[in-house]
Amino acid sequence: MLNLPSGPNVTSLVHAAEDVALRVAAPLAETVDREGHWPLETLQALGANGLLGLHVPKRLGGLGEGLLALAQVTEVLGRTCGSTAMCFGMHCVATAVIAAKATPSQEEHYLRPIAEGRHITSLALSEPGTGAHFYLPRATFRREADGYRIQGNKSFVTSGDHADSYVMSAVAPGAELDPGTFTCLLVDRHAPGLEWGPVWNGIGMRGNSSRAAALNGVEVPEGNLLGREGDQIWFVFEVVAPFFLVAMAGTYLGIAQAAFDLAVEHLRHHRQEHTSERLAENAALGEKVAEMWVQVERCRRLLQHAARAGDQGAPDAARALFAAKIDVADTVVVVTNTAMTLLGGRGYQENGKLARLIRDAQAAHVMSPTTHLLKGWLGRSVLGLPLL
Numbered sequence: 537m538l539n540l541p542s543g544p545n546v547t548s549l550v551h552a553a554e555d556v557a558l559r560v561a562a563p564l565a566e567t568v569d570r571e572g573h574w575p576l577e578t579l580q581a582l583g584a585n586g587l588l589g590l591h592v593p594k595r596l597g598g599l600g601e602g603l604l605a606l607a608q609v610t611e612v613l614g615r616t617c618g619s620t621a622m623c624f625g626m627h628c629v630a631t632a633v634i635a636a637k638a639t640p641s642q643e644e645h646y647l648r649p650i651a652e653g654r655h656i657t658s659l660a661l662s663e664p665g666t667g668a669h670f671y672l673p674r675a676t677f678r679r680e681a682d683g684y685r686i687q688g689n690k691s692f693v694t695s696g697d698h699a700d701s702y703v704m705s706a707v708a709p710g711a712e713l714d715p716g717t718f719t720c721l722l723v724d725r726h727a728p729g730l731e732w733g734p735v736w737n738g739i740g741m742r743g744n745s746s747r748a749a750a751l752n753g754v755e756v757p758e759g760n761l762l763g764r765e766g767d768q769i770w771f772v773f774e775v776v777a778p779f780f781l782v783a784m785a786g787t788y789l790g791i792a793q794a795a796f797d798l799a800v801e802h803l804r805h806h807r808q809e810h811t812s813e814r815l816a817e818n819a820a821l822g823e824k825v826a827e828m829w830v831q832v833e834r835c836r837r838l839l840q841h842a843a844r845a846g847d848q849g850a851p852d853a854a855r856a857l858f859a860a861k862i863d864v865a866d867t868v869v870v871v872t873n874t875a876m877t878l879l880g881g882r883g884y885q886e887n888g889k890l891a892r893l894i895r896d897a898q899a900a901h902v903m904s905p906t907t908h909l910l911k912g913w914l915g916r917s918v919l920g921l922p923l924l
């Protein structure tokens with residue numbers, strides 16, 4: 537159980553997530569990693585507990601929660617299975633984008649089924665041409681008599697070919713150079729024209745099925761435009777970025793915590809013959825544990841502070857959110873590596889849980905907004921410059 541105080545709702549949600557993590561995600565985690573298995577079972581169990589509806593308004597049957605709950609639930613899941621936390625996190629970001637300006641029809645067709653645990657969604661923003669600049673789609677949409685057609689490519693779509701729908705970014709033809717024209721459309725899994733690339737085979741996050749997609753005139757019904765055409769750059773900074781940053785920071789914080797737990801477990805139980813002492817009694821190793829504890833706990837405090845600030849609409853929320861993801865990405869790489877050192881040759885020899893955590897951790901810096909981009913934004917914000 538996480539230690540920081542939170543409202544009774546969030547506490548009970550975290551308990552429910554811990555239960556699913558323990559019963560369903562933990563026994564599957566190795567298979568997810570080894571076989572690149574997309575974690576349907578855990579996502580269904582989260583749905584059965586209402587957690588897929590974390591960001592669906594209560595009036596539509598959802599939990600109506602915000603960033604603080606997302607931070608804590610993704611941490612719980614990341615501690616057990618990074619791939620599951622990633623799929624859940626992307627579902628939550630996409631849900632928040634849908635909920636931001638949903639029409640009555642979108643509420644009935646997407647948000648209610650999500651709240652009932654019957655619909656999983658995801659986010660299709662990144663493209664091969666603009667890479668980390670996820671707010672600069674080159675995919676274009678055009679109007680037809682019966683809706684929209686999208687043409688272009690997406691480079692990484694978590695839960696690709698598994699989710700029921702995808703929140704997809706595109707621009708009107710000719711508007712590619714103007715970031716203010718970013719538009720989101722809801723694409724159904726079996727939409728004609730949506731063609732998936734090769735099966736995901738990443739070095740880590742092996743169950744997240746982050747696949748490329750070719751968009752060959754993808755057919756989107758007119759009612760699946762989110763908000764209005766071309767006026768939605770606010771989606772990026774008001775919805776996508778805060779939810780994305782918190783979901784990713786929570787996921788990698790959980791991975792860091794899991795590596796820390798493995799190191800502590802090893803030091804507490806491994807005893808050397810020549811001294812008869814447990815490694816835990818060695819002062820130098822104890823110092824390392826202290827350093828790791830400070831790093832992980834500092835991240836948790838910063839993330840939860842940032843999430844609360846975001847939920848309250850505090851003026852400094854954006855900077856805190858940028859800082860939280862920067863800090864978690866640095867920490868998860870350092871802490872997983874330090875854990876490997878503390879587990880010694882045994883840690884290296886056994887290609888098991890710690891190896892998975894180290895591989896999963898490597899994605900933290902390259903998930904958009906990447907650490908490079910975030911440091912640029914944070915610096916510009918502090919210096920009084922516009923972010924873009």
Ligand SMILES: Cc1cc2nc3c(=O)[nH]c(=O)nc-3n(C[C@H](O)[C@H](O)[C@H](O)COP(=O)(O)OP(=O)(O)OC[C@H]3O[C@@H](n4cnc5c(N)ncnc54)[C@H](O)[C@@H]3O)c2cc1C
Pocket residue numbers: 626658659660661662663664666667668669670691692693694695738741744746899901902903904905906907908909912
């Ligand atoms: C496991 C995984 C799951 C993902 N899931 C999704 C998803 O569900 N939906 C989605 O939309 N995307 C997803 N992504 C994509 C992700 O969010 C990033 O967009 C993507 O990883 C960026 O990689 P790239 O090779 O395109 O980066 P590039 O743009 O080629 O960048 C390479 C490096 O250069 C740096 N860089 C680039 N431009 C600048 C600059 N101007 N200043 C400083 N540094 C710069 C970047 O920070 C990065 O370190 C996923 C990625 C991974 C690895």
